[in-house]
Amino acid sequence: MAGEPAEIDRDRVEYELRGKTLKVYAHLLRVDSSGVREIQRELGFSSPSIALHHLEKLERLGVVGKDNVGRYFIARKVDVGILSAFASIGRLTLPRLGFYAAFFTTIAIAYMLESGASANLYAVVGTVGGVVVFWYEAWRSWRKRPF
Known part of the structure; x- marks a missing residue:
């Protein structure tokens, strides 16, 4: 142009x-x-x-x-305003917090499977708490998306 x-x-x-x-x-x-x-x-x-x-x-x-x-x-x-809260992969646009939520979910599941009954309560509460917070924030970002 x-x-x-x-x-x-x-x-x-x-x-x-x-x-x-x-x-x-x-x-x-x-x-x-x-x-x-x-x-x-x-x-x-x-x-x-x-x-x-x-x-x-x-x-x-x-x-x-x-x-x-x-x-x-x-x-x-x-990437300005609300758009900076999203990541584009090809034509797919997802909330950036969704990637953190997926990461924490994977870590929580892997920890619980690996440690079984001997899982540390604080570690489980911490990772599950992180999972819940990140998924909630990713969902809120998705609801506010401009597209």
Whole structure:
């Protein structure tokens, strides 16, 4: 893109990337590219001009590009605001705390299987407590996801 800034102003992107603009950005993260009317229908906007306004805002920020046929795509991924609480693996986006929850779950299960009846009560309470807290926080992040 010709008018694309060399470096993205993270503070400005963080300030602008909220509300419907964040929903449009999150939608483009899920799909390869999308047109104005598709975004309007998918996100339930009342008119295509609302989708266009937010797409143009994202284009000015340098995070979205437009191809020759008028479809918009992610030009640069940014981790700002609520998006920093998620990790993307291909098209799959998961809460970062989910990885910690899975790790602690594995550790707790392995410890209990390895030690059997001689498990230390404090170790079991500590690991199970960590498991419960991390899964709860991962679930809360998932509920607040913008996509």
